[in-house]
Amino acid sequence: MSESSTTPRHEESPWHNPLRDPRDLRLPRIAGPCSIVIFGVTGDLSRKKLLPAIYDLANRGLLPPSFGLTGFGRRDWTQEQFCEFVKENVKAHCRTHFDESTWSQLAKGIRFVQGNFEDASAFERLSTTVAELDRDRGTRGNHAFYMSIPPRDFEVVSRQLANCGLAHSPEGSWRRVIIEKPFGHDLQSAKELDKLVAEVFDPQSVFRIDHYLGKETVQNLLALRFANAMYEPIWNANYVDHVQITMAEDIGVAGRAGYYDGIGAARDVIQNHLLQLLALTAMEEPVSFSAADLTAEKTKVLSAVRLPHDLAAHTARGQYAAGWQGSQEVIGYLEEKGINPHSTTETYAAIRLDIDTRRWAGVPFYLRTGKRLGRRVTEIAVIFKRAPHLPFESTATQELGKNAIVIRIQPDEGVTIRFGSKVPGGTSMEVRDVSMDFSYGRSFTESSPEAYERLILDVLLGDPPLFPTTEEVNLSWKILDPIEDFWSTLGQPQPYRAGTWGPEEAVEMLARDGHRWRMP
Structure with a gap:
């Protein structure tokens, strides 16, 4: 676009x-x-x-x-x-x-x-x-x-x-x-960094960049939820089965070995990008879209996040091995230039989180990110429960899945709604999944500004709504630190072939809850 x-x-x-x-x-x-x-x-x-x-x-x-x-x-x-x-x-x-x-x-x-x-x-x-x-x-x-x-x-x-x-x-x-980013590598270092910067600059003059928040489709999530009467009534545990938030990359470390090794996928992406997307997806309607009101609602969500009781069952990590990325044969992470051949840094991370609020009690949120996956895509998929009663023959709905609203953040920005529709022809009632698609590129003649354009201009104007606050950063580390501590006891991450969708333990993680990952 x-x-x-x-x-x-x-x-x-x-x-x-x-x-x-x-x-x-x-x-x-x-x-x-x-x-x-x-x-x-x-x-x-x-x-x-x-x-x-x-x-x-x-x-x-x-x-x-x-x-x-x-x-x-x-x-x-x-x-x-x-x-x-x-x-x-x-x-x-x-x-x-x-x-x-x-x-x-x-x-x-x-x-x-x-x-x-x-x-x-x-x-x-x-x-x-x-x-x-x-x-x-x-x-x-x-x-x-x-x-x-x-x-x-x-x-x-x-x-x-x-x-x-x-x-x-x-x-x-x-x-x-x-x-x-990154704003530190754990809660303690984030607090030390914040103290240091606050000693030099007025806290109101510090802008923490998360370029995902400058993307048009991230902001369109707020428009989808709060500018339309049809979505908000079903945006809760009464109707939503679970939520999947995915950021997949098809590239490897791509010259970032010095930064990436020892940091890993969870610190690089989940702590900032994906937890911010979770907060925007789950938050209540703000009084206004001012920085203070948006921050108040995001902070409530992050404060209510609960880690799974069994981290072994509801987290997964992996490390890409050699394989094929499209038609190109690629090497594994441990063979990349500048990577310690015994590195235990994960290139894939998936976690389940729950939000203890009336709106979301009982709805699992699954976050995943990885390198050398099947394709480059970032999306939020809200998966709905099945209809409580289907007045059709079982054979008529055997190909019918669950309704979903998918917000595509990149690369094909837009929204897809998946629902059941009758297959045309004949007199029998056969229902199958179909998709209704909105694309920014086809619906608007205006080009979306690049995220850094929006964020740099906001800094120069002193307009902070799209910038994470100290409290949001600290709450995100509070969520991730126990998971990182647990992973540090496990040794080598599970390998997965480049070009696939991650390690088998990530598939098993969802299967334990009766779910499966979407294929973006």
Whole structure:
């Protein structure tokens, strides 16, 4: 659903663009004078997501003409070399067409500061650069610092920003910090990280990025539930049998061995993305869609989550072995470059959770994620109970499954409703499952903004509804830590062939409850 490379920016419809001002959809949500400083600017996230997202925002007319972009890195680059690096990656990964006039305007505000995180003089140069942007570009002291760096570097960068005065907001301006996941590796480290950042920045100025919350279809889940009268009456334990939340990847560690080994699938995906999806799926209707009201309802859900009594029976983990991904033969996790051949890190994780509320009592929520699975897909599947009585011959409904509402988050964003329908022809009553499908790509002419576009703009506007709070992060670790502790006693995860849908123990996990995994 990417925007056509031939579509000029001035032809974009203002009426359904989520980057528009919700108070008046005819008006764009344009950031005021400001700049963003990116630490880790040469990394994959910056090259493929952050720099293109910033350009696309500028190309949509949502950044001010005075916007500044500063890269901080170890490379011995001139400003011109860095500018060429940015241009190269913008051209390779931007979602709007490349416009020379947009680029020329953006390039005037691009700066580069060479140095490492231990170098106090480099941060003094950064402070001078930021002051120059205020003076020459009119950024007015408004600056965001994006930490696209490993968590181990958060402390030194935060201290350096404090020591050179950049963390302090002059009167009438703002300073904000953006932190990429993971937010620690367990509850204790998450609390220590939060304490550290809070010592340097005002807690209201800390934005924790979970890019899944910026996806249009995640937000559409709220519209599906609360803008339609037909769904909310059946969105509870009276009608719902169970819920499956899946994030499957068809790639391996793909050059992330240094980060991934020792972290694993559960910490990488379940603790943040999937528990946030669970909270949005299960929460009560908020009073409003303000940050405080959304957080209040998500927090209630995460507080009510109950772990299974038998973790051996209701959790599963695996590690991909060699196999076939489509027509390509691929190696196993333990053969990947940079992976310890005796690693016990899981590349597949599945858990059952229950929510002790009146709405969800007795409804299991199954969360799974993995690498080298059958295909790339993220979805929320709400599976309903069978009708209490079927006035048909048993042979007429033998192919009839359970009704389901499936929210597809990626790659084919949309919603599918599965229900029973009579097979046409003849006089006999034969009922079979059919699907009714809504696709964003077919239903709307407007392109969805990339998640990082939405989230970066929200930071620059100081709008926090889509960002997890400290309490949400801590509650998520409280849920996952006991499972990780249990897994740490088990040794090697169960292997599964690349290109399949995970280890056999994950199948058995659902079978014990009389369920089976959906085939996305």
